[in-house]
Amino acid sequence: MKRYNKFNFVFFLRQATPIYKFISHDAFALSNVRVVDLNFTNANGIQTVNFIPYHPRNNPSAFKDIKSFDINSPQVFAQDFPEKNPIVFLFSPQVYHIFKKINFFQYLRSNYPGCKLVCSLTDPVHHFQNFFRMFLDKANTREIFSTFDLVITYIQLDAINYGMTFFEGSYSVLPYVQPKEDVDIFFAGGIKNRFEKIIRAYEYFKSAGFVCDFHIVGVPDTPPSVYNNDLHINRFIPYHEVLARVLRSRAVLDIAHEGNYGLTVRYFESLAYNKNFITDNPFYRQARFASPKLFLIDKSFEIDKEQFMAAAKLSSNYKNEYSPLRMINFLESILNA
Numbered sequence: 044m045k046r047y048n049k050f051n052f053v054f055f056l057r058q059a060t061p062i063y064k065f066i067s068h069d070a071f072a073l074s075n076v077r078v079v080d081l082n083f084t085n086a087n088g089i090q091t092v093n094f095i096p097y098h099p100r101n102n103p104s105a106f107k108d109i110k111s112f113d114i115n116s117p118q119v120f121a122q123d124f125p126e127k128n129p130i131v132f133l134f135s136p137q138v139y140h141i142f143k144k145i146n147f148f149q150y151l152r153s154n155y156p157g158c159k160l161v162c163s164l165t166d167p168v169h170h171f172q173n174f175f176r177m178f179l180d181k182a183n184t185r186e187i188f189s190t191f192d193l194v195i196t197y198i199q200l201d202a203i204n205y206g207m208t209f210f211e212g213s214y215s216v217l218p219y220v221q222p223k224e225d226v227d228i229f230f231a232g233g234i235k236n237r238f239e240k241i242i243r244a245y246e247y248f249k250s251a252g253f254v255c256d257f258h259i260v261g262v263p264d265t266p267p268s269v270y271n272n273d274l275h276i277n278r279f280i281p282y283h284e285v286l287a288r289v290l291r292s293r294a295v296l297d298i299a300h301e302g303n304y305g306l307t308v309r310y311f312e313s314l315a316y317n318k319n320f321i322t323d324n325p326f327y328r329q330a331r332f333a334s335p336k337l338f339l340i341d342k343s344f345e346i347d348k349e350q351f352m353a354a355a356k357l358s359s360n361y362k363n364e365y366s367p368l369r370m371i372n373f374l375e376s377i378l379n380a
Contacts, residue, residue, distance in 0.1 A: 167302030214311035
């Protein structure tokens with residue numbers, strides 16, 4: 044893999060979304076990568092951002108001697124790097140309005156000469172339009188683009204329509220021991236306008252004799268509940284438990300939601316841990332995804348169980364092609380251009 048002029052990287056991650064610590068695990072071991080947790084508090088109508096150093100287990104030297112950040116201290120985020128390279132600061136869109144309000148982006152520009160600001164979308168554009176009032180029109184989109192040096196998305200159509208940079212995504216394989224598989228199909232996710240489709244899938248797979256483990260959150264006006272011990276409603280499970288349930292399953296199910304025409308975490312999990320992948324997303328009908336372990340479903344959700352069980356014993360032959368190390372190299376190549 045070609046190497047480019049090095050940057051240092053600072054990932055800003057909301058503490059509420061630890062999934063990205065699992066996904067980016069490989070990158071966090073690099074000597075030129077650091078991670079800062081963001082904790083938001085609101086008291087008397089005043090919102091405060093707390094910056095907390097993250098100490099990855101696979102990088103014990105990262106922020107080793109830093110317990111907390113004094114944001115007013117110059118070059119506070121640069122003090123820990125072994126090499127004094129320009130810094131790339133990576134953000135999720137969820138923090139855009141908060142940081143814009145407190146002039147944090149301008150603070151970084153002023154205090155870190157040569158730095159680059161990158162925004163990485165982890166959902167389709169319409170999600171940020173509906174919930175974060177972003178990309179609402181041309182003026183709003185231009186304002187966002189003027190804030191960042193690079194806006195990347197894993198949705199190719201969004202990249203085309205909004206002038207973003209397309210990058211398919213990344214995922215770290217963690218060295219888990221494979222337990223006994225006692226579940227056939229695992230699903231976890233929010234309803235995202237697909238609740239009825241998820242329930243139909245559950246009912247079909249149950250009636251076809253598959254052992255299911257479904258977790259659905261975001262169902263309005265419904266208290267946390269469990270049906271038949273295999274359908275969990277509004278019981279949030281942290282990502283380490285998601286992975287534990289993936290490992291004990293023969294397949295992960297991906298039900299597409301609006302605009303999600305691209306690689307998903309469920310697909311990465313199936314590759315990383317040798318699971319069958321079941322999806323109704325037409326994105327995976329491309330020839331490059333052809334595999335005995337891929338099961339494309341339609342409205343009928345029909346799957347040949349014998350074929351399914353045989354495929355579950357096969358390897359995905361995954362060679363870490365989507366490692367976050369590839370993402371670091373991609374960003375260096377773009378930002379050095």
